[in-house]
Amino acid sequence: MHMLRRTRKAAFALVTALAVGQAHSFDFDTGNAPAEVIIPTIIPVILEDVSPGASDATLVLRNTTLVTNAWFDAIAPYHPTAVGVYTRHAHRLSEPTDSEKNTAIFYASYQVMKSLHPNRMATWDAMMNSVGLDPSDDSTDPNTPVGLGNLAGMNVVLNRENDGMNQLGNIAADGTPAKYHRVPYQDYTGYVPKNPANKLLFPSKWQPAQVSTGNGLFKVQQFVTPQLKNVTPYSYNSPKRFRAPKPWNSFVLNWSGYVNQAQAVLEASANLTEQQKLKAEFFDNKFRSLGFSALQAAGLNQLTLMEFVQLDFLVNVAAFDTAIAIWQEKYRHDAVRPFSAIGFIWGDSPVTSWGGPGLGTVNDMPANQWQSYMKVADHPEYPSASASFCAAHALAARQFLGNDNLFWHVPVPAGQSVVEPGITPAADTEIVFNTWTEFEQDCGESRVWGGVHFPDAVPAGQAIGHRIGALAYDFVMDHIEGTP
Template identity: 25%
Template sequence: MRRIQLILLLIYLAGSQAVWATKLKSPIEGYIQPTIFSLTMVMLHDVVNPPAASRFYTYALVSAQSILSAEKNEVLNPKEYIKGFPTLKFDKPTDTNIKLAALYSILETGRLMLPSGFQLETDQQKLLEKWKKDGYADKEITASVAYAKSISPQIVAWSKTDGYLKLSTLRRYRPLKGDAYWYPTPPAYMEAVEPNWKTIKPMVIDSAAQFKPVPPVAYSAEPSSEFYGLAKEVYEVGKSLSAEQRLIAAFWDCNPFAVNTSGHMSIGFKKMSPGGHWMNITSIACNKINLPFEKAIVLHSLVATTLMDAFISCWDEKYRSNRIRPETVINRFWDIHWQPLLQTPPFPEYTSGHSVISTASAEVLTYFLGDNFAYTDDSEIYFDLKPRDFTSFRQAANEAAVSRLYGGIHYMDAITNGQSQGRNLGNFMLDKLKAKGVKPFFN
């Protein structure tokens, strides 16, 4: 009898330990933000430009989404809304945990695609060590990693069909002659960033020019002209910025590589891209409401895809209108020594990229999480900027847009028309999803 009781006790204790180990496991949702931020940090190191960054985020997140949707019918399949999405081969090993596989595939896809992707190997190893400490079995981790490594190469192979690898073979950009056109700005006078980005194949929109905005206000040096007034506005606003306006401009700067000069020395300062900022906002929102893992991955993937198409749309217009930056005009008209608060980015002015991509992202997030979603954005803490509170995604997008006026790098029509461009694109994306029966995640 005692022997039977001892056996039962051991069985009970073993079961209790298993339950306790399960309770000790970190919530798998908590791994999403740091995993995506690992991509951000490598892109920061590589000085990846904003359009290219959105592309890398997209393929990495679509890889994770594909793994989940292959297993669960309730998870949105990328085939449902992404044009030309490939038929993937899913050969899932026994003991695979699809959530672990999805997370690992984000890093694996980034490792295979990013110039310094090898740096993600350290993050991958740390992830495996954390899972072991959380109590996941070795065979479960091994199978999940193997599954991820079978899916990521297929996504990477598909990525090579979007035209990115052909960019370096296209004609190099040369600034147009004429007072109205963009020309490289100080202090580094960098070459134009991604002048052929419109050739990249979009994910959801029909073409780069589908959401072509209204033409920009025509250049004119006449004091009575509308353009002269727009330029004067940038000049006057820049001379009387409040402390709050300066904070707003700095918070949404998102310049991947600004250059400061001192004598003969140049110092580069790196920040996350605008797309990286909105990817982190997505993580913050998901964490706030404890959005289930599958929905959180899908939402990150949808925001990334929206960002990619928004950049394609915006860059199509930038090199069509090729409009001169405020810094050049103000130096020409009023003050040769004037400098904007933010460093002028190395590409044409119209439309405002942050206005386009922020508005598009906000529309997608608003649909899925609600219009009165209050949150604290601490994305820029890493860059010594204090968190900011927002009552909605649209409020944040409006602030991001007007920050370009405060920063002295955009005219107001590029901001407002950029917002319209982004809103139209974001709603097009949502219409596609609604047609597939995709419902909001949280209200």
Template identity: 30%
Template sequence: MHRSICVAVAVAALATAAALGDAAPAFPVLAAVASAAVAPLERLPLPLRARAGAALGAAAFDCVGVYAADEVAYTTWDGRSPVRAAPRARTEGRMATCAAAVIAATVDSLAGGAAAAAPVYAAAAAAGGGVPLREANDSACDGRAASAVDGDDDAGCVGVAAFRRFAATHLDVDGMNADGRAGLPAGAAPRPYADVVTGYAPVNGPAAGVTDLTRWTPLTVPLPAVPAVFVTQTFFAPQMGSASPVLVPAAVVQAAARRLPPPYPSAGAYSVNFTCGDRRRGERRRRDPDRLCAAARRVLAGAAGVPPATAAAVRSRDLSLGAAAQLPAAPPAGGGALAATLTVDFIVKAALWDTTVAVWAAKVRHDAARPAVLLPAILPDADAWTSPRPTGAHTEYPSATAGVCALVSALHAALGGGARGGGGHGGGGHAPLPAAATCGDSTVWDGIHFPPAVARGRDVGDAIAAAALAVAACRAPGTPGLPPCAGGGGEGGRRRR
């Protein structure tokens, strides 16, 4: 969807594009793998794509510490000391091969298995003159996954080992229940990504009806593969709100979620029969302490009053920026900046997952209703209104789109020079993305969110960005745009055991 816009926005924003530039790539195998991996990763639901993006970004960052020729004190993704390659083996070519093996292993393990990964490995072999890339299950790489990444000359195996270590230390224990076995008796059929943590259940629905106006009501929607069949939405993976982050400490992620005020502090003031009254008929105003009617009318107005070009630019950015940042980064065309590219890619992808965790924690906590249900119920002039865009199968507050957009915008403002690989300076020398303050506005115009959800989503993205930069400063000291390492960031997003 919006493929050309997606690539253009991502290149301008972060230089972490899902498609390659026009220049001949300096790392042909990595370029081919990054391009071939886009299609299977794009088929993942966005929250799971964020998880896969964090995996490939974090494991590929481990390649930097092994093969970087400079003397920067890189750590692994989780703050450990990497085993560096011998000086003669510290080359960008080996770093690129290592990162390519990570991307391919990510597709193989998280985005469709061997069938989805086959075109990725074929692209690698074609770009490498027939030399195959080490595969995720290559027995030649066995024995390395349980220990620190081994800095030897077999860069493909180092990449496989880096991904295996991330899987063992994070993915397998992150609380997402990816294998579907948690909470089930022996022999029971697994239920991948089933929630066995929160116990969340909607209070509204087809059976109960609407018993609380301000809380989430799952919609009955057509099945994408079979439009003639209708199903009731199920909140997608509510346990994601308590999953392990990757870069930012878990306590900081959860604090960002808890800091948000409730969207409806006076929810008890709204009966299930509440309406805003028909102003055209002179009906008196109802008591509305949380200004629910004003928010609903703002959604109903859509993009009225917004210049069409501005609305189109904001909508395109909101639709594409976060999705593009979750996909593999294109390597720098000119060479000489691969370590910077992989470092920035790690920071962005890990922080994007951490933002998703914080947003989901707040979504479960507040359980807020979507405009698709509220507007027809409370606005007499919206009784036939429907959202112009599909409404996600999760609660409304805060907005994940706004949170991710704010995060990526803030990181670009700090890391723009490093992301472009041009040696530029970060920090105040880089302006935020154009119209960064409008992150998520299109979700109001398109009937997905109310304005407070967008504003609070931005707050979460900004908070996670600041925390991510502070932790990353100790992962890759001296990276342009990062503050000085203040210490104490070794644990990152890992849970203490």
């Protein structure tokens, strides 16, 4: 059974069940609660409330990591040796089915999602009711799956609500305790961009883009969650041990390097292939790429429910802990994005590049009007976050699974491009990742193809991702083996 296909069917069934107020036909004995019910319930909420394109990785990863942490802790007692990260209970006799594990996972998820999205209580209650569980059952009896799940979720919340991310908005912008008008995830580091959106005063530094919100409205970007660099990691003590080399080619005084890396981005833009466009979009969406790759691996390797939870927690920890170090480095280097540098170098002179949706390559694009294929992310350029996440994720998965196999064929119907709808691809096609190595390599390169990163940002991100992916693997395996 292909787990991704099953998940999509389950998502449709769940939405239908919730809409008509009926119970979802989930089999507790043989089913996979995360893949069949919980993930399909959480994704629409994150897409609507957090990140419409699932590209705002810091907040997406926070949601997925805390939820998978709760799953891991909830069913650790059903493993012969495993112990939870925040919850430790005596081991139980192996169950003949997965019924108790699935029950514990549901209640653990419920507790975490209440904390992350308290305005969505109706959704979380409906999810529980749809599978015949009582959302008001707040038992903390560790001798029951309900109690194990509640305790696991509650302890993740207890340890993570005040982990430096400012989830509750109880730290004001000046770093003092907030008493009034609390803003969840508000920056308290005092970060201020060196450049305004309308003028590049410091050509080596990040410039917020002015982006359209539709209907003639525009907004200026803000550095998304710069305080992530202060968040408590899982697998190491301090991100200060991870340093990316200085991006010398982004220093304007190194003029030849500055121009050469901008030309490299323009060349990639001018020569975009259909496959490159589709992969750039694919990796920009962290659910489609990072999230569903774990489902593909689970199906390919025929993982049990326990093994799936362990893998999913592992790859999330790898990416989450990598994000903390990468955000430290983004904050430290504060590097310029391609769109700013290209306009600065060539002004209104024409450049050859992708011209916009459906226009292909043009030779008369004014450099100061140049746009990348993908939307510009709302944080400094260096190092590449996406490249680092994929590197950490892929390395951790390879080590856990014991092989590099992925064999993932992702179908893309004609005209289903996000950037060029109705145009790209010209016919039904697919993008293919035979190995995890191909997956992480294409992920990194896609950020250059998409025009949002200079080439040097990719290996700089991958190097940090590989180091932290290995640490995350050791961290999770120590908990699986009962020796954290």
